Amino acid sequence: MKALSSVRLKATAAATLVVAVALGLAALVLVLALRGTLVSSADDAAVRKAVAAAPYAETLRLSRTEPAETVVGGPVTQPATPLPGVKVQAGEVQLRDGAAAGIADPDILLTKAEPAAATTDWARSGQYAVAQIKVATQSGPATVWSRVSLESAEKALETLNSALLPGIPAVLLVVAGMTWFSVGRALNPVAAIRAKVADITASDLHQRVPVPGSKDEIAALATTVNGTLDRLETAVDQHKRFVADAAHELRSPIATLRARLELAERSELTVEALADVERLQALAADLLMLAKLDAGEPLRTGELDLGQVAAEASLRARRRPEVRVELDIEPDVVMSGSSAHLDRLVTNLADNAVRHAASTVRVRVGAEDGEAVLEVIDDGPGIPPEQREAVFDRFTRLDEARARDAGGAGLGLPIARDIARLHKGSLVYAGSGFVARFPLGEI
Numbered sequence: 001m002k003a004l005s006s007v008r009l010k011a012t013a014a015a016t017l018v019v020a021v022a023l024g025l026a027a028l029v030l031v032l033a034l035r036g037t038l039v040s041s042a043d044d045a046a047v048r049k050a051v052a053a054a055p056y057a058e059t060l061r062l063s064r065t066e067p068a069e070t071v072v073g074g075p076v077t078q079p080a081t082p083l084p085g086v087k088v089q090a091g092e093v094q095l096r097d098g099a100a101a102g103i104a105d106p107d108i109l110l111t112k113a114e115p116a117a118a119t120t121d122w123a124r125s126g127q128y129a130v131a132q133i134k135v136a137t138q139s140g141p142a143t144v145w146s147r148v149s150l151e152s153a154e155k156a157l158e159t160l161n162s163a164l165l166p167g168i169p170a171v172l173l174v175v176a177g178m179t180w181f182s183v184g185r186a187l188n189p190v191a192a193i194r195a196k197v198a199d200i201t202a203s204d205l206h207q208r209v210p211v212p213g214s215k216d217e218i219a220a221l222a223t224t225v226n227g228t229l230d231r232l233e234t235a236v237d238q239h240k241r242f243v244a245d246a247a248h249e250l251r252s253p254i255a256t257l258r259a260r261l262e263l264a265e266r267s268e269l270t271v272e273a274l275a276d277v278e279r280l281q282a283l284a285a286d287l288l289m290l291a292k293l294d295a296g297e298p299l300r301t302g303e304l305d306l307g308q309v310a311a312e313a314s315l316r317a318r319r320r321p322e323v324r325v326e327l328d329i330e331p332d333v334v335m336s337g338s339s340a341h342l343d344r345l346v347t348n349l350a351d352n353a354v355r356h357a358a359s360t361v362r363v364r365v366g367a368e369d370g371e372a373v374l375e376v377i378d379d380g381p382g383i384p385p386e387q388r389e390a391v392f393d394r395f396t397r398l399d400e401a402r403a404r405d406a407g408g409a410g411l412g413l414p415i416a417r418d419i420a421r422l423h424k425g426s427l428v429y430a431g432s433g434f435v436a437r438f439p440l441g442e443i
Contacts, residue, residue: 008183015179020172027164034160038153042129050131050146053108109145123147189218193225205233240294250284279409286411289344290394293418299338306333306342306372306438307365313343314363317350323357325350328364335372335440337423345419345427348412349376349434356380362433371425372440377433388429392417 109122123130128147135142189212196209208229211222258277264270307329314325346363353361357378364375383391390396395410416436420427425438 008187011183012176012179016172016176019175023168023171035157038156042148042150042153046129046131046146046148050133050144053146054133054135054144107147111143193222205229205236240291254281254284283409286415289415299422301336301338303334303336304339306335309339309342310346310363310365310374313346314350317347317354320354322359323354324360326360326362328362330366333365333367333372335438341419345416348416352412353378370440372438374436375433382432383429
């Protein structure tokens with residue numbers, strides 16, 4: 001599931017990133033466009049206000065008590081028909097720094113022809129939209145200034161930002177969740193195909209992966225996998241039949257040849273030939289056993305005492321004069337299994353141990369943690385850690401074994417492990433020998 005999760009995660013991250021970039025750009029354009037629109041509207045409103053106030057500049061009089069170049073002031077008279085949107089009230093003109101005067105509306109300012117220093121403070125940048133119109137008055141040229149506050153624009157932008165800041169992450173979470181869910185549903189058929197392929201072994205190649213009804217690329221993949229399994233099953237079946245037929249056909253001539261050699265006049269050459277025939281006979285038997293195991297033939301199981309099977313098989317193991325076989329058998333280690341197959345397992349392990357032991361082979365049977373445990377230990381050189389799994393490969397023999405004896409073809413241990421797995425057990429090399437574990441219940 002790890003690979004699928006990786007694809008799912010990458011697809012979700014990519015979709016969320018694309019949407020995040022798109023939303024970020026859209027939000028930026030929206031904020032800039034709204035700001036520009038609001039500022040432009042405020043500028044237009046300031047211009048309209050200045051245009052509307054311009055006629056009222058004629059009502060301003062120069063004060064007789066102040067120098068003309070210092071102040072513009074005087075009473076403000078309200079026309080009969082004021083322009084819409086312009087607030088004009090009667091009253092004295094307010095003086096600003098001795099250089100400017102504004103009429104009653106605080107957002108209207110009248111100065112002499114050029115702006116005074118006070119105008120900069122009155123029309124604070126960033127807070128107001130400002131417009132100006134030059135007019136001619138009785139006291140000379142003047143400028144009508146108007147301003148419109150940008151506070152409403154800033155509030156509108158704040159409202160938009162307050163909506164975008166939590167809104168965009170919320171949208172991204174929704175996009176990520178929907179993408180994760182959608183990609184997961186799309187990959188479910190792939191997970192089913194992967195699980196089925198992982199469950200298929202050489203002994204059950206008849207199984208096929210499920211083909212979804214979506215008629216898409218995944219369905220095409222499932223169909224292709226099933227076609228490959230069809231061809232693989234055919235090839236494996238042909239291989240199994242060949243091995244089984246070859247092993248079966250070899251048994252008869254080898255048995256005949258062995259009988260003739262045993263009846264022939266004894267000589268050193270005859271003894272050597274007889275030893276070679278025995279190895280061929282053992283090889284044919286191993287090949288036939290492998291063919292049966294690969295074919296997945298059902299076991300004929302029953303309750304048996306593993307200790308008794310191990311003791312009898314150990315006695316039949318090949319012997320070397322300098323090696324003794326010791327038994328450490330617990331009574332009543334009863335399990336369900338095939339007596340013939342387990343006998344073959346113990347025999348193979350004991351033969352291997354006798355072949356490589358220096359002086360002693362110990363066969364132990366006991367029960368631990370609800371499992372039947374079989375140990376075959378020898379005092380030989382042992383197997384290097386890096387080769388403890390390689391010895392279970394077919395036709396594999398370590399270099400030391402090849403140099404030490406000519407017996408065995410590298411099939412005994414693979415057959416023993418296949419038999420252990422057929423009994424829902426395991427076989428590994430640990431410490432100084434092989435350890436097999438089997439469930440005590442029914443298999």
